[in-house]
Amino acid sequence: MDRLRVFIAVDIEEPLVVSAMERVKEALVATRVPMKPVEAQNLHITLRFIGEVPRGVVEEIARSVLARLEFEEFEVEFRGLGAFPSPLRPRVVWVGVSEGQEQLARLHESIEEGLRRLGIPPERERFVPHVTLARLRGSRNLTALVKLLQEYEDYVFGRMRVTSVRLKKSTLTPKGPIYENLWEVKAR
Known part of the structure; x- marks a missing residue:
């Protein structure tokens, strides 16, 4: 049976926001902590990972x-650099959302309700709107990364209008995921 790996997201397409994230990503890579940065064209806020x-x-x-x-x-x-599970034990480095959280949470909840009606179990973790910049692959030079996280904890990356939500297919490859838009919903 044909299976697809999918998620629902808001793509980050505002050029000024993307370039601010790219500059900070360069600083992250410069710490020399082993990591896999997210490519500029793949930056997004995940509203719901389905699998x-x-x-x-x-x-x-x-x-x-x-x-x-x-x-x-x-x-x-977009404001602040943070990490999951915590800035002192980073595994995923992300950019936070300071304005628009309520609207993103409402979108997430609507999607969750619809998926529950289809029999898809709810997410276990609480929804925290963010944009993943990098996934860590080791802990070498962690002190430099922790310092950078503190330095950028209140940094403003910019603003963008959310005009659409997309259902995306993710194909995993050795060089990283390839995303493809399957469906798009435009704002009213």
Whole structure:
């Protein structure tokens, strides 16, 4: 059976925001901590990671979850560099969202409700809107990274308007994931 690895996201397409994230990503790489940075064209806010599901389920998600999603355009401000699970024990380095959190949370909740109706179990972790910049692959030079996280903890990366939400396919490759848009919902 044909299975696709999918997620629902807001892509970061504002050039000034992307270039600010790219500059900070260069500083992250310069710490020489082993990591896999996210490519500029793959920067996004994940509203819901779904995982591998049959193609028929992907079509049902598009038809009965995304097609019913209604929202108005809104502004998001990207502020602060952080890490999961914590800045002192980083595994994932991210950019935070300071404005627009409520609207993103409402989108997430609408998507969650739709997915539950399809029998897809809810996410275990609390939704925290963020943009992943890099995934760590080791702990060498961690002190330099922790210092950088502190330096940029309140840095403003810029603003963008959220005008669409996309259902995306993720194909994992040795060089990193390749994302493809499967479905898009535009703001009213």
